[in-house]
Amino acid sequence: MDNRGGYNLPGFLLHIRSQTDSYANVPGKGLSMAGTVRLRHPQTGIVKTGLYGFSWTTLFFSGIPALCRGDLITGVIVLLLSASSFWIAAVIWAFVYNRVYTTRLLESGYIFDDSPSKVAEAKRKLRIQD
Numbered sequence: 001m002d003n004r005g006g007y008n009l010p011g012f013l014l015h016i017r018s019q020t021d022s023y024a025n026v027p028g029k030g031l032s033m034a035g036t037v038r039l040r041h042p043q044t045g046i047v048k049t050g051l052y053g054f055s056w057t058t059l060f061f062s063g064i065p066a067l068c069r070g071d072l073i074t075g076v077i078v079l080l081l082s083a084s085s086f087w088i089a090a091v092i093w094a095f096v097y098n099r100v101y102t103t104r105l106l107e108s109g110y111i112f113d114d115s116p117s118k119v120a121e122a123k124r125k126l127r128i129q130d
């Protein structure tokens with residue numbers, strides 16, 4: 001093990017790892033993993049995870065993440081568009097899908113149920129005004 005807590009890596013992989021680590025907490029640098037925020041429906045108590053940011057799963061799997069989240073119509077439409085556009089639709093949709101999904105949950109009655117800092121970041125990324 002190395003001093004970073006990981007296994008010894010060849011030099012070029014260590015360089016790649018250090019480059020990605022350096023961008024992990026810098027806003028606006030690179031495409032990082034999507035952020036998550038807990039949402040709860042006040043009447044039913046159902047808790048769901050809202051997402052914001054770039055959707056890597058949508059980029060690689062097109063409409064399948066939407067299907068897995070129960071967003072059937074969107075999933076089928078994106079799959080068909082991706083297949084007919086040589087995956088261009090999936091690339092475009094990857095930039096907006098998490099925001100669309102979370103916004104729909106909020107519009108259907110879900111409320112934020114997470115730490116104040118996570119809620120503030122989610123609102124900023126989702127462009128939601130207080």
